[in-house]
Amino acid sequence: MDHFSYDLLTWYDRHHRDLPWRTGPGDRLKGERADPYHVWLSEIMLQQTTVQAVKAYYEKFLARWPRVEDLAAAETDEVMAAWAGLGYYARARNLKKCAETIAREHGGVFPDTLEGLKALPGIGDYTAAAIAAIAFDRPETVVDGNVERVVTRLFAIETPLPAAKPEIRSWTAKLTPRERPGDFAQAMMDLGATICTPKRPACALCPFRAHCLALANDDPERFPLKMPKAARPVRRGAAFVAETPDGRVLLRTRPEAGLLGGMAEPPTTGWTARQDGETGSDAAPFAAEWSHAGEITHVFTHFELRLSVWHAVTSERPVAGGRWESGLGEKALPSVMKKAISKAIPDAFKRRPHDR
Template sequence: MRDQTPFSDARSADLLHWYDRHARTMPWRISPADRKDGVKPDPYRVWMSEVMLQQTTVAAVKAYFLRFTERWPTVSALAGARDEDVMAEWAGLGYYARARNLLKCARVVHQEHGGVFPENHDALLALPGIGPYTAAAISSIAFDLPETVLDGNVERVMARLFDHHAPLPAAKSALKDYAASLTPQERPGDYAQAVMDLGATICTPKSPACVLCPWRDPCQARRNGTAAELPKKTPKTPKPTRHGIAYLARSAAGEWLLERRPEKGLLGGMLGWPGSDWSDTPTPAPPFHAQWRDLGAEVRHTFTHFHLYLRVEVADLPQGYNPQVGQLIIGKNDFKSNDLPTVMRKAYELWVEKEALG
């Protein structure tokens, strides 16, 4: 049970003192000084950043976050957006189920909560796409509630601070208990961001800068010389490799044949090239009968659970072609390769490269 005094542990106060001087500047963050002056975080921006940051780096997210919040500055504005516009803006950020859940969540908040995110942790958990980590992060950062936020940076910091050698993911429960024991009642939102900043900038996976760390003295792993080997992780099973075929067809007028992928599954709801299944031995499935030409090179892309080798075949799109269900013909001036998910854009770039070589 967590001690209810504001700073039951001097380590919490030391970390906040460090954060006041070294907090990272981010477009979704309220600085410690502004927060002290009474400026409150926008829960919409906190939620948006946390969804985008799942399995993605801060550097990759910043531009996406700024574009999204400029185009849709409130959760109600996002709730009214067209699905295809949101998916196009998300293209390249990966893990596309996040984008689908982003829209679902925005619409629930708009329709059932009057466009205001609930401050209750359990109510946040009930929203589409919000799991325990995101609910805790919003509760803590946006509403300054003493919830325990546990991401990869915090796990690493806790494993080293307490010299905990049980491997992840089994160690998550113990590491969360450690993190909870340090979460203060005073400034819990700043504290949560402070621990994440500490892991991102000081207590890094390799070569941690222990001499600069505000927790260098109480850190048990530093004293025991084990920091570099923590946190321990259970070895991952090697990813399998799947194969597939992408079919790129363009008309003489520069029109492209694309398809909208099914809502469920990988790249759900995204625009992409017609193609085969992705398997050990894919079954060819050209979108129409033609003399398809193999570009003689493969696109290689890695998803969470497998590697994909995608063969690219090209053909001329017949004049007056009637698109089938799920297919779209995109005019030359309307086609934007950046609206495609990364693996599909790689196929297009391969075509561009081969065209340039003649």
């Protein structure tokens, strides 16, 4: 199947995307490999996340923690705050753990084998293969969502996902060349992102157009086939945004495990599947003149959250597990919590931190 990878690499040499974590063309001509730290950091950020969203975070992390030892030595709170907004916060917790493991147990040097990489927190089948191929030039089989789409189309695989995964892996392994496996993996992903797109693929520009079974026999957009998804349930709850006259806001930290683990939030009730009326202020963390600021809706992967937002201006008082904070813009607040706070205090994130 060498002609497939040859055609693809030829296309890649001409049409590859320039991304901050890739080595320049000059570097590759000299045979230099990408920095494993750079590859790892970008791959973790790119899990289920768009290139567009990752770019700024990648630059910020690399500028602040230039080497894996720097990240290992950082405060976890700083790392979480820097990650805030990118989503899937377990990635940030595992990123920190992984950096510490590499610094402490591997002398700051990344393992260069599939098995060594997979043993690290946050690195699964895909990411281990991607780092091994891109940073260490190993011919591992790299399968992500892009590859699944390209391969199911190329071979017109009628098995629906996720049952088709072994089949897809097997075909991808046959395609993967011994030379330039890292470029091959990135080329497959670039192809999936720019040509072999989910909707309206640009088949006329595809290096595989002469060999693609989906294009020859059928409608490429039909692939990959997928099992139908379950409906997304609605959960409801309330958030209580309390502020002092000088603009401090009451925040607490969510438990380490689970949804939005380790991130800050204003006090909220539990989020139940209850379908009855809106949640009242009787569940507030303390008695005050709570006014109803409105409702916000936030869509997570597996449920939709409708939060009733309450607002009170009050004197600063002690609340168990709570902190009265200013300068919200620099806190590790998930987007849904920023949305809730903004509903109660529209300019909350334009304020500067107070002294003291």
